[in-house]
Amino acid sequence: MLEARLEQANLLKKVVEAIKDLVQDCNFECNDSGVGLQAMDNSHVALVSMLLKADSFSPFRCDRNIALGINLVSLQKVLRAAQDKDILTLKAEDSPDVVNLVFESSESDRISEYDIKLMDIDQEHLGIPDTDYAASITLPSAELQRICRDLSALSESVNIECTKEGVKFGCTGDIGSGSVTLRQHTNVEKEDLNVDIQLSEPVSLTFSLKYLVNFCKASGLSSRVKLCLSTDVPLMVEYSLANNSYLRFYLAPKIGDEE
Secondary structure, three states, X not given: OEEEEEOOOHHHHHHHHHHOOOOOEEEEEEEOOEEEEEXXXXXXXXXXXXXXXXXXXXXXXEOOOEEEEEEHHHHHHHHOOOXXXXXXXXXXXXXXXXXXXXXXXXXXXXXXEEEEEOOOOOOOOOOOOOOOOOEEEEEEHXXXXXXXXXXXXXXXXXXXXXXXXXXXXXXXXXOEEEEEEEOOEOOOOOHHHOEEEEEOOOEEEEEEHHHHHHHHHHHHHOOEEEEEEOOOOOEEEEEEOHHHOEEEEEEOOEOOOOO
16 A cells, blocks of 8 residues: 655646646556656656655555546645645555545644555656756746746747857747856855856757746745756756655747747
8 A cells, every 4th residue: 555644735736737737637646765756747758757756755665556546636726625734644455445634724623535546557657867967957936937037028939049158048039039148157145046067068059948948837845956967868957856866848949940
């Protein structure tokens, strides 16, 4: 059986909020190393990959590999019943047709319990190749969210160009053009504001802003976000979570004049 207890329901609420507009149904893969999911959006342009390691839960028990096929809109509706600071326990039998969610108030004796019917989702597990990226940029997640939101008012696409001078987000649309350039920046007093750029060779790629704006819904999970780029491979956007857990998005670059 599976029993996984999160100290704060808020973590799962934010993960579901961040990915529910990209994927509707997905398998939560549970094994002795933790709870993971991997799913593509309907247009096969973006992929989401999440891992909540066993150390994120206390206790964590998973006797054998279980796939929990869940509709994320349904899950979000049930999670709304949980307060952010509630203790959340997920339970499932070895061959489950429901997953049981228990919310315990950390401040009172309230215990809420819900069952969600599981779905049989046929999902191929895509192997994500290990990539040595040419450029990786770590920046405040609020900064990336602001840049993507501001540029999306002008255009559907953004060109991300990383050189030794810095990283430039630029776009051109019907009403005009715009760009934001970030240079390497260290703030000793507020490390969350640092911009760290690691570069082995210059990279310039174009991506859909609609998807990037969507990825930025995960900003509430982490104050920092990491962008990894290499020519001709998908962009990786990573939000690090506690205990070496993560939420990652992958986005295929636009090619040529495709808008």
